[in-house]
Amino acid sequence: MKYWLCFLLLLAGGTTATHAAIAPWTPVGPDGGDARRFAAGPGNPKHLYLGTTSSWLYQSTDGGSTWSRLARLSKEENLVLDSIVVDASDPKTILVGAWVFDHAGGALLVSHDSGATWNRIKGMDGQSVRALVESRSDPKIYVAGTLTGVYRSEDHGEHWSLISPEGSQELHEVESIAIDPVDAKIVFAGTWHLPWKTTDGGANWHTIKQGVIDDSDVFSIILDPKQPATMYASACSGIYKSQDAGELFHKVQGIPTTARRTRVLMQDPVNLDVVYAGTTEGLYQTVNAGAVWSRITGADVVVNDVFVDPSDRKHVLMATDRSGVLLSDDAGVDFRDANAGFSQRQVAALLTDSRNPRTLYAGVLNDKGYGGVFVSEDSGSHWKQQSAGLGGLDVFSLAEAPDGTLFAGTNHGMFRWNGATWEQNGSIPHFREESRMALVHKKREKVTRTIPLPATTIAGRVNSMDLRGEVWYAATSTGIYRSTTKGQSWEGFGADAAEQTPAPVRSSGAAKKAAQAVTAVPVTPPTEYRLIDAAGAVVYAASRQLVARSQDQGKTWETLTPGTLTSVEALATAPNGEVWIGGREGAFLSSDKGQTWQHLKQLPFAGISGLIYDPDMKRMLITSWQSTLIFAIDPNDRSWKWWEAGWNVHAVRWADGRLVGASRFDGVVMQPRSESARTVSAAR
DSSP states (O other): OOTHHHHHHHHHHOSOEEEEOOOOOEEEEOOEEOOOEEEEETTEEEEEEEEOSSSEEEEESSTTSBOEEEEEOOSSSOEEEEEEEEOTTOTTOEEEEEEESSSSOEEEEEESSTTSSOEEOGGGTTOOEEEEEEOSSOTTOEEEEESSOEEEESSTTSSOEEOSOTTOSSSOSEEEEEEOSSOTTOEEEEESSOEEEESSTTSSOEEOOTTSOTTOOEEEEEEOSSOTTOEEEEETTEEEEESSTTSSOEEOOSSOOTTOOEEEEEEOSSOTTOEEEEETTEEEEESSTTSSOEEOSOTTOEEEEEEEOTTOTTOEEEEEETBEEEEESSTTSOOEEOOBTOEEOOEEEEEEOSSOTTOEEEEESSOGGGOSEEEESSTTSSOEEOOTTSTTOOEEEEEEOTTSOEEEEETTEEEEEOSSSEEEEOEEEEEEEEEEEEEETTEEEEEEEEEEEEEEEOOSOEEEEEOSSSSEEEEETTEEEEESSTTSBOEEEETTHHHHSOOOOOSOSHHHHHHHTOOOOOOSSOOOOOEEEEETTEEEEEOSSOEEEESSTTSSOEEEOOTTOSSEEEEEEOTTSOEEEEETTEEEEESSTTSSOEEOTTSSOOOEEEEEEETTTTEEEEEETTOSEEEEEOTTTOOEEEEEOSSOEEEEEEETTEEEEEESSSOEEEOOTTOOEEEEOOOO
16 A cells, blocks of 8 residues: 555644555455356366356366455456356466446456456457357357347457447347357357347348247357257247257246246256256256256245356256355255355445454345345354344344344344344334313313324334444434334334324323323434434434434434535444544534534545444544545544555454454455554654
């Protein structure tokens, strides 16, 4: 890390800065996540490559049992590595086709040193590469499918030319490619709306749609290596088979098409009658060339790719969404996790155990039954899933109560860990008004009473919790909640506050007592709050647009304007009473309870993604989605420490003598124990 950043801080703030020595932070899990595509080195099926959805390329040298990160192919984390080819004539040459999730960009990348260094192929830069195939009969010929059309290279991928009609309104958005194993001029292209074929290297094309349902997305095409006239194609409308090189297709029976897509087809390289179909509802297999199919995994497995070891056909791998790599040693009868070293989790919440600094908790998103909460009791060396009772819910926040009880905030309420399973927590009292005429002191008067109704639970997304004091708080998609009963019941301050707040009571007795137990004062909309933090009786909560403040332990609230910050993404309070907020424009702090804000211009980045005060370090920890730097600031003397994590992290915690971070797509990353800080001094 360049030292100019330290001097920049010194010149801007006139305080002491501390620079942390540079060392790579280590990804430690939890293992698993999204895996996309396999490729094997020629003649060495134990050496495998694996593409991901976050620009990372992995490799395995033991047939997929364990994995290691080989290269990150973009500074951005949005490249989907969906096509990998190891050159048959030079195993040190690897080509990777990539595309981007949120727009039409992508790239074709090449390495000539087994993945140590990479370059983008200029003629294909910016192309959204969805398919890449090397010719079996002529290894110097490659064909790629992109959103623009079909491209061909005749020099091992160095130079490319468009071989489909330029500007074609039909032959574009190419998702799959197959090359005839005998004649490299015969190429098949599956598009988002039908398959196509050329027999003269692209000079002429014709659609091969007979028997295929109109407007079918064609995800995968495979040709029988011994009888290339026999081919299979998978589409959104099902699986098709042709025995005349695609001129006529017949729909394969036996695989349900409802809410299921066949993303990949893979033929057993030894027994060609065995074909695997990887779908969004499990892995299917036929052992009689497509006559009968059966599902050999659970329906919850989303399969992106299948690899069958040509030296051991019983050795089968699946690349899946959420569950990473699954491995079978008996041709698919049983599968087990093979994710050691492979970590592509989207960690939304990170917590260190207050009683055991070696215990970490991670809450993940988008992994359904394979996600939820993970726990490590040895500083990240090993993880186990702790998600019983969550039902596949996403975990957005984690918090620990003073007695050590763990709470999880999900996309559908709050849950409490009882030692064996998660159970729904957060009872919300409800009331109904009832009026009647009655004799009061010998006079008929209208008497209104409040009747307790059956309680409900917090149903929205729980974004943040503060359970440190006698009063607990939660920021949710339906408002702010407060509990004085250690989470047994909650009061709401938001859109549904009117339903939870009883009217004034003139009657006496149990109804009056129950009504007085809940006092909710609505805050100004919007009602979705994402952040909450308490400092004694003063509590701050934030939506994206505003900050809410309570000075009486959450009984009443008022709204504040967050200065010039257009979107609040982070919030924390310091022991000295300062409140810190962060977002797109940077970090701000207030010493007068949010009335005025001071911009921390000393920070060399904006885009603040995380703020938390760490009592062990006695510093405010700051992260940014724009940078891999992490800052720790003393609120009292404004002294600084900073680290180069090498990863984009949105939250950091101090655990067992070192920092750990929650990344967007790469799981939990951990600071090396050898990393130490040293002071850099300069004149004021």
